[in-house]
Amino acid sequence: MSQTENVIFAVVLAIAVAAFLQSAWRLVSFIRLGKPDGRLSGELVRRFWTMLVYAFWQRRVRKEPYGWNHFFLFWGFIILFLANGEFVIAGLFPSLTFELLGERIYGVLLFLFDVVSMIVLVNVAIAFFRRLVLKPAHIEYNSRDGYLILSLIGALMLAFFCLYGSEFASGTMSVAGVMPFTETIFAPLMGSLFGSAAPIAARVFWWLHGLIVLSFLNYLPYSKHMHILTAIPNCYARSFEYPATVPREEFKPGAQFGVSVVDEFSWKDLLDFTACTECGRCNQNCPATSTGKPLNPRLLVHDGKVNLLTNGPKLLQGNRSANLLPLIGTTDEHEGTVGEDALWACTTCGACMTNCPVFIEHVPKIIKMRRHLVENEARFPHELSVFFESVEQRSNPWGITPGDRAKWARDLSVPLMSDAKCDTLFFVGCAGAFDARNKKVATAVVRALKAAGVEFAILGTEEKCCGDSVRRLGNEYLFERMAKANVELFKKYDVRRIITYCPHCYTTLKHDYRQFGMETQVVHHSEFLHELLETGRLKLDGNKPAVDGKVLYHDSCYLGRYNGLYEEPREVVQRVTGRAPLEMDRRLEKSFCCGAGGGRMWMEEEPEHRINANRVREALGKDADVIAVACPYCMTMFDDGIKDERAEGRVKVMDIAELVAARLPG
Amino acid sequence: MTTRKTLNHVVVAVKQVPDTTQVKVDPATGTLIREGVPFIMNPFDTHAVEEALRLKDRFGCLVTAVTMGPPNAAATLRKCLALGVDDVVLVSDRVFGGADTLATSYVLSEVIRRVEKEQGRVDLVICGKQTIDGDTAQVGPGIAVRLNYCLLTLVDRILDISGAERTITVRRKLEGRREVVRALMPACLTLVREVNEPRYPKVPNRLMAETAEIPVWDNQFLQLSLSRVGLKGSPTHVKKIFAPERARGEILGDAENDPEGAVALLIRRLIEKDLISVGR
Ligand SMILES: Cc1cc2nc3c(=O)[nH]c(=O)nc-3n(C[C@H](O)[C@H](O)[C@H](O)COP(=O)(O)OP(=O)(O)OC[C@H]3O[C@@H](n4cnc5c(N)ncnc54)[C@H](O)[C@@H]3O)c2cc1C
Ligand code: SF4
Ligand code: SF4
Numbered sequence: 001m002s003q004t005e006n007v008i009f010a011v012v013l014a015i016a017v018a019a020f021l022q023s024a025w026r027l028v029s030f031i032r033l034g035k036p037d038g039r040l041s042g043e044l045v046r047r048f049w050t051m052l053v054y055a056f057w058q059r060r061v062r063k064e065p066y067g068w069n070h071f072f073l074f075w076g077f078i079i080l081f082l083a084n085g086e087f088v089i090a091g092l093f094p095s096l097t098f099e100l101l102g103e104r105i106y107g108v109l110l111f112l113f114d115v116v117s118m119i120v121l122v123n124v125a126i127a128f129f130r131r132l133v134l135k136p137a138h139i140e141y142n143s144r145d146g147y148l149i150l151s152l153i154g155a156l157m158l159a160f161f162c163l164y165g166s167e168f169a170s171g172t173m174s175v176a177g178v179m180p181f182t183e184t185i186f187a188p189l190m191g192s193l194f195g196s197a198a199p200i201a202a203r204v205f206w207w208l209h210g211l212i213v214l215s216f217l218n219y220l221p222y223s224k225h226m227h228i229l230t231a232i233p234n235c236y237a238r239s240f241e242y243p244a245t246v247p248r249e250e251f252k253p254g255a256q257f258g259v260s261v262v263d264e265f266s267w268k269d270l271l272d273f274t275a276c277t278e279c280g281r282c283n284q285n286c287p288a289t290s291t292g293k294p295l296n297p298r299l300l301v302h303d304g305k306v307n308l309l310t311n312g313p314k315l316l317q318g319n320r321s322a323n324l325l326p327l328i329g330t331t332d333e334h335e336g337t338v339g340e341d342a343l344w345a346c347t348t349c350g351a352c353m354t355n356c357p358v359f360i361e362h363v364p365k366i367i368k369m370r371r372h373l374v375e376n377e378a379r380f381p382h383e384l385s386v387f388f389e390s391v392e393q394r395s396n397p398w399g400i401t402p403g404d405r406a407k408w409a410r411d412l413s414v415p416l417m418s419d420a421k422c423d424t425l426f427f428v429g430c431a432g433a434f435d436a437r438n439k440k441v442a443t444a445v446v447r448a449l450k451a452a453g454v455e456f457a458i459l460g461t462e463e464k465c466c467g468d469s470v471r472r473l474g475n476e477y478l479f480e481r482m483a484k485a486n487v488e489l490f491k492k493y494d495v496r497r498i499i500t501y502c503p504h505c506y507t508t509l510k511h512d513y514r515q516f517g518m519e520t521q522v523v524h525h526s527e528f529l530h531e532l533l534e535t536g537r538l539k540l541d542g543n544k545p546a547v548d549g550k551v552l553y554h555d556s557c558y559l560g561r562y563n564g565l566y567e568e569p570r571e572v573v574q575r576v577t578g579r580a581p582l583e584m585d586r587r588l589e590k591s592f593c594c595g596a597g598g599g600r601m602w603m604e605e606e607p608e609h610r611i612n613a614n615r616v617r618e619a620l621g622k623d624a625d626v627i628a629v630a631c632p633y634c635m636t637m638f639d640d641g642i643k644d645e646r647a648e649g650r651v652k653v654m655d656i657a658e659l660v661a662a663r664l665p666g
Numbered sequence: 667m668t669t670r671k672t673l674n675h676v677v678v679a680v681k682q683v684p685d686t687t688q689v690k691v692d693p694a695t696g697t698l699i700r701e702g703v704p705f706i707m708n709p710f711d712t713h714a715v716e717e718a719l720r721l722k723d724r725f726g727c728l729v730t731a732v733t734m735g736p737p738n739a740a741a742t743l744r745k746c747l748a749l750g751v752d753d754v755v756l757v758s759d760r761v762f763g764g765a766d767t768l769a770t771s772y773v774l775s776e777v778i779r780r781v782e783k784e785q786g787r788v789d790l791v792i793c794g795k796q797t798i799d800g801d802t803a804q805v806g807p808g809i810a811v812r813l814n815y816c817l818l819t820l821v822d823r824i825l826d827i828s829g830a831e832r833t834i835t836v837r838r839k840l841e842g843r844r845e846v847v848r849a850l851m852p853a854c855l856t857l858v859r860e861v862n863e864p865r866y867p868k869v870p871n872r873l874m875a876e877t878a879e880i881p882v883w884d885n886q887f888l889q890l891s892l893s894r895v896g897l898k899g900s901p902t903h904v905k906k907i908f909a910p911e912r913a914r915g916e917i918l919g920d921a922e923n924d925p926e927g928a929v930a931l932l933i934r935r936l937i938e939k940d941l942i943s944v945g946r
Binding site: 253 | 690866867873
């Protein structure tokens with residue numbers, strides 16, 4: 001390498017590195033536009049560990065087909081980082097190479113680089129094959145970005161092989177027999193192609209290699225491949241609170257609520273936008289996307305990113321008013337703008353978040369944008385007006401007189417908290433108190449608790465809607481009222497333990513109410529019944545037959561994904577029926593929502609796009625006699641879906657508490 | 667005082683009422699148990715407020731909400747402010763208590779005169795058709811007569827407002843038919859619930875309303891003759907309040923477990939009693 005070449009390279013390198021640093025800094029300043037988020041304080045070791053497991057060991061990435069493919073590319077990159085480091089340094093100071101480490105180590109390194117480069121090349125080929133031939137529906141297989149980056153990686157590997165091949169062909173290598181692919185394929189190839197001009201070819205490939213590396217570096221911050229830079233910190237900053245609960249809002253006069261401009265998100269939300277790998281796992285599992293709704297969580301994240309990159313420069317100058325690309329729009333058509341109809345389509349089922357390899361938190365973003373629509377603009381699907389008013393005035397979604405809340409328990413002689421001195425509360429929830437079908441479930445829970453000799457009481461007419469739907473719909477103002485009123489009641493009666501049979505009450509009381517100073521223990525009836533059966537406190541009548549026929553279990557989103565309760569309800573079914581329940585195809589983390597979460601229970605859904613119909617069809621395909629659920633919303637959605645599918649005679653829906661109650665003595 | 671062209675000022679009369687669906691009759695005394703029953707804005711009046719706000723959205727007019735009631739009726743006025751009403755007046759004084767419709771409409775009409783004096787020309791007074799507690803539907807007409815406004819009752823749509831001719835055209839919902847009427851402004855409207863779908867309050871407005879000062883007009887301020895207000899000004903005397911006796915009804919079928927069966931039974935009974943007829 002001539003000295004002029006060194007100098008030219010030094011200049012090119014300096015320009016490339018400066019350009020990269022500038023765009024990386026630009027990205028960092030965009031992310032710093034976000035609001036504070038207190039998550040990073042403490043838990044350093046745990047965060048670091050998470051980063052190793054998920055970013056480097058790629059635990060979630062490898063859960064899916066082609067995850068290994070990515071794993072090899074990623075690690076290939078890390079190893080070749082060494083090779084490229086040497087390459088750059090040697091470009092400046094030709095004598096500083098790995099050769100200095102001695103022939104042995106040098107040989108080992110060359111061997112490693114050779115094999116890894118081939119692995120990377122093969123994986124690039126596989127990726128091309130997947131995009132060009134298999135064309136999976138959930139990824140944007142013809143994204144220009146994707147092809148460009150794959151081509152760059154492929155070209156880099158080829159340049160590497162050709163460079164070393166030419167070196168071998170020119171006889172300038174100090175070692176031999178260490179680079180199997182280079183020496184057997186590329187050295188002879190270069191020799192026969194370039195003959196005595198091989199040393200010149202080596203220089204050309206050297207420069208080609210160098211330019212590709214530097215272009216790659218500078219292309220990164222402008223493509224979806226910026227995730228190489230951002231996904232690692234994103235895993236480090238993941239939420240350990242699962243689900244990632246939306247933060248409270250401060251209701252002071254003059255404030256604005258939710259998010260309507262991208263810089264009103266937290267910095268973590270903005271980092272999320274930049275960390276998306278566009279793998280499409282979120283939309284693949286999304287019930288809204290799957291049923292043809294205008295919501296696609298991957299595109300939502302993409303729109304957030306485009307919005308940030310477009311508005312970032314203006315926002316950095318403090319220009320928050322004029323000419324910003326709107327974040328929320330009435331239609332979904334503009335890139336960088338999220339459609340209102342998309343925001344309203346989300347069931348907050350969490351399938352996107354649980355399956356995202358880099359811990360992007362979609363639901364809190366959706367709720368924050370809903371907050372803007374509901375709280376600042378009072379703009380939402382009209383049927384929600386009645387719903388909000390009902391919760392506000394009658395403290396239940398149906399708008400039924402609060403005085404009737406305890407009617408379901410009239411003949412059950414359940415003590416009221418106001419009469420009994422008792423530290424266990426059965427928080428019935430609105431469905432159990434007001435919905436005809438679900439009242440029977442509440443009754444079954446009471447029967448089981450009594451049979452096990454559990455002392456408990458209910459709040460009766462004092463209980464208020466927990467506010468789950470209200471919060472997910474973005475009406476934080478109203479939610480705060482419900483939360484404060486209920487927490488106050490729990491304090492007043494000095495409640496020590498709360499049992500609920502509704503996963504939505506459960507999640508809200510257990511996670512959301514923490515933000516309102518509640519520390520009471522909350523248990524779901526699936527956990528509780530499981531424990532009662534396990535410890536023998538609850539005895540089943542050996543002479544009573546188990547429920548007729550085969551039982552299929554459906555995972556409720558707010559029980560499974562939100563709280564990790566997958567095993568307990570299944571074991572309850574197993575104990576009551578004597579065998580493990582049948583399983584859906586989409587189950588556990590990939591369970592398919594019933595369609596009622598996130599306030600969707602109270603909204604219209606076009607008949608041809610119904611989520612519950614999709615799920616009911618899956619269930620009917622399993623030929624079960626009973627669909628077992630552990631959630632009142634799932635109960636309603638299945639019941640309705642079965643009617644719509646005209647399958648009433650074929651299968652019935654039962655709560656796990658009813659399965660238990662059917663086998664109680666007496 | 668600037669006067670807006672087409673429409674200058676709309677006054678809405680709202681009343682705070684007990685949520686009557688939650689009121690129970692004391693079986694011993696036969697009177698209403700009002701304790702612990704939440705108060706709400708008279709549901710008809712929520713539509714009156716909405717219609718006034720729609721006029722504000724269209725014409726930029728000023729909207730004032732007035733109510734006569736006890737001090738806690740301020741809550742209903744806060745709700746009006748949260749919805750976007752510009753101004754509110756709480757008419758409250760012990761001497762106004764026990765008013766019947768005659769005294770109520772007298773006081774309200776005087777209040778509207780006063781509002782007009784302070785805030786400029788009133789073009790429309792909008793009331794609900796009736797309340798869910800008093801149920802008389804007389805207050806709106808009472809106000810119109812006293813102020814000598816055109817009276818348009820049972821309005822289910824405002825069709826047109828002409829600033830030049832100072833007229834308003836509305837559709838009235840009568841039994842079995844609709845009637846389109848044009849009248850001179852100022853006019854007093856009473857609305858049926860079909861007229862619109864009330865909006866939902868925005869949180870910034872709600873927060874502002876939570877702490878807003880609610881102006882209270884008492885008789886010190888209004889200086890009305892004591893013989894025309896409150897109990898003294900009310901010729902109506904309540905002799906007795908009772909829940910009417912009625913024969914025990916019958917619960918048809920088991921709607922909870924067999925809704926189809928219950929509906930079939932109900933239809934059969936209705937046909938038998940000739941209350942509905944089957945199409946040809
Ligand atoms: C037999 C009888 C006994 C009663 N006893 C009592 C009693 O003991 N204590 C008591 O407090 N009341 C009592 N009232 C109620 C009181 O007389 C009426 O509520 C009042 O005069 C208004 O009449 P209304 O409710 O029928 O209103 P309507 O005429 O049905 O109301 C029509 C519209 O007028 C407006 N409006 C009505 N009232 C007001 C108001 N106060 N402020 C602003 N706008 C208003 C609203 O827009 C409403 O939609 C009694 C009424 C009757 C008929
Ligand atoms: S929470 Fe569920 S419905 Fe909402 S975007 Fe994620 S996967 Fe889709
Ligand atoms: S948000 Fe997550 S799951 Fe969805 S495409 Fe991006 S990286 Fe994949």
